[in-house]
Amino acid sequence: xxxxxxxxxxxxxxxxxxxxxxxxxxxxxEGGVLIERPDFVSCKVPExxxxxxxxxxxxxxxxxxxxxxxxx
Numbered sequence: 001x002x003x004x005x006x007x008x009x010x011x012x013x014x015x016x017x018x019x020x021x022x023x024x025x026x027x028x029x030e031g032g033v034l035i036e037r038p039d040f041v042s043c044k045v046p047e048x049x050x051x052x053x054x055x056x057x058x059x060x061x062x063x064x065x066x067x068x069x070x071x072x
Contacts, residue, residue: 003024003025004052005021005024005052008020008023022037032045033045035050045071045072046068
């Protein structure tokens, strides 16, 4: 994956999770996806937490794997 604009899923405590836009994603050779945004600390996340198109409902969670790792 070249650098692409993506939506990232964040779990959200009492209000539930949501998809947040404005991130640039790059596939990492070590696995996962590096996400970057000027007002956010860059980190690697698993592929299931990103999507390349705007979700119809920003509160609908992705398919979260059993025992999911949220940050690599």
